[in-house]
Amino acid sequence: MDSIQRERRAGLIEAQRVDGFFDAAFAFVVSVLAIAGTEVPHDLHEMLLALDRIPAFACSFATLLVFWYRHVRWRERCRVHDTTSVFFSLMLVFFALIFVYPLNMVFSAMFNAIYAGFTGQLLPNALVLETGHDLSMLFLCYGMAYACMALCLALLYRHSVRHMRDASREETIEARESLYIQLGSVGVALLSITLALLLRNGGGWWSALPGMAYSLLFLVYSFAGRWARRMLANPA
Template identity: 45%
Template sequence: MSLTEQREGVEAGRLDMFVDGAFAFTLTLLVIGGDAVPDSADKLLRMLGGVPAFAVCFSLIAYFWHGHVRWRRRCPEADRGGLWLSLMLVFFALIFVYPLHMLFASLFNGLGGDAFPSEFKLDSPRQIRALFVCYGVAFACMAGTLALLFRHAARGAQARGGSPLPARLDMLEWSVPTALGVLSALLALLLPLSAPPLCWALPGFVYALMFLIGPLTARFRRRHGMGEP
């Protein structure tokens, strides 16, 4: 291994450690008990009511983090393009965590009432619109950055004489949640404030289409003999 390759490996490792640490930090912003330790059983039970929302938020943060892990498999070398896009991902993650927490804490509180206490209350359609727009834009920025990372990886693979197809498939896979985030935000913006309460669930239902990604990409991989990523 040449000195240049060793240096690139060290730089790639340092970048990955920084990204991993940043994503770990976002999880600390979701901690269910805040900065206070419960001093009674009632407070403990109230704190545990935030576990379902925390679990969903944790899963989504892990979903995006794992996207970066997969990108590194496609793009093992360190370069400026991967550096800046990775930093963009961290930047958006630190923004995304706030509407993420607010959305799911409010959702579980609305479904379960006092069983899932929340500090966030959505009292009007205007607030619901603002939250869905912020969440959708941040979600699209996160997924879009990962799509750009895989596009960058595909170009790198092609330049090295390898096949860009696996990275391009990953790019298309991340393009779907990017489009869904934009669509959700647009729906929230276009819905009139006088719309029936049930209509305000539509921007959220859009994300249910993400469950189609797995079966579709798995079928594509089997058809082209690509195997698992």
């Protein structure tokens, strides 16, 4: 009995260390996102120019927050304490570090295009993509990083669904819902990558289709949530 308790205590300490590292790594990613392409303003004019980056930063921060929160939900609801879970968690951090730059560039380009559409001019210090090929390559990098991060979360939830012990029916359904959401997210990212490859030499609004594909994530979340509610409503 004492040996079992020591093993559980050791597993809990290891899990806490991994969680601390994971949270610190995501905090570092957000810090990199905040300072990417910026310098400390030296006067009021430079400070006002820096404020133009707030919308892109807010969207980038929200996207990263979704991945971080999904991992938090995993470790609170259906964590499995083993080497496989640690590996997938570390891979998620690895891809987040890769994801931060294309993430910031995609949203910067999006808000620059919106601003130019209304005013006819570019934002100060805006990211300039000269051709549709440049935009397609940016979406390709973004899609690959997004797909890898979503796949890491999907593998975490799949591993938990297969190895969860003493889990309630509600916890199992919640884990499967998150698994389906992440698999759907991978599918959307792969669709975006395919469009980026097909339209890499295109121009005009067609070159924005890879980005528009991510609007399908709303359907993914909706269908997965509807499935979970239907399963919870029906007694086993």
